[in-house]
Amino acid sequence: MRLLSCSDPGLAAGTHADSTLLRRLYAFAPGGGLRTNFVATVDGAGAGADGLTGSINNPADKIVFDLNRELADVVLAGAATIDAESYGPTAGATPLVAVSNRCLLPRGWRAGAPGPGSAILVTVKDADPAALAGARAALGPDHVWTIGHGVVDLEQVVARLTAEGWTKVLCEGGPRLHTELLRRDLVDQLALTWVPHLIAGQAPRIAHGPNLTVNLTLKHLIESAGTLLTLWERRGPAASG
Secondary structure, three states: OEEEEEOOOOOOOOOEOOHHHHHHHHOOOOOOEEEEEEEEEOOOOOOOOOOOHHHOOOHHHHHHHHHHHHHOOEEEEEHHHHHHHOOOOOOOOOOEEEEOOOOOOOHHHOOOOOOOOOEEEEEOOOOOHHHHHHHHHHHOHHHEEEOOOOOOOHHHHHHHHHHOOOOEEEEOOOHHHHHHHHHOOOOOEEEEEEEOOOOOOOOOOOOOOOOEEOOEEEEEEEEEOOEEEEEEEEOOOOEEO
16 A cells, blocks of 8 residues: 555655554544545445445455544444445444434344444434334343434434544445435545446445535545545535535
């Protein structure tokens, strides 16, 4: 891996990006923040033909994926994404928080979480009572948060995570949740990997939903055998349309 560009004037282009430098480049700000992490093909596909990211990511992306999880306090994702990607809670690992307006419990979580706080489902106060009861039975009542009516109130979710001491939040999608977080100006940084593939088809982009414009500033660009690893910072509020 080699550094091609960096906003830190103390780091020169061409510098070898070893594990120590990667930790420095991807470190969260001292006060934390919300970072999203995605992989995409050169033609903008956010998943492979099978609808999963595993069919387009590669070893370089996996290094950054694992590092972002290690550096974060908590991982936030849509329940459907966690279900599709088979992200299961693991005792001692970074806690996983699933967001679902329909109180969807990911299949890998239905046998119960392996450790306190390792899996949390966030849904709405007016969710189906049977679905709520099932989620609470599987995860424990303290691991099912009801925030908002009709749709999950994402501002309150971020505030609750902060109150729990989880200030470094990593969101791994999906595209609709990403767009809603962007629209509400809750995203501080985007970690995006471009893999050297074209796949065409109807795969979603990393953001999907109502039109919006979010201006970004590049913090760094790293190259590894044609794969481009980037970290972007939001510059100003999102604009609709």
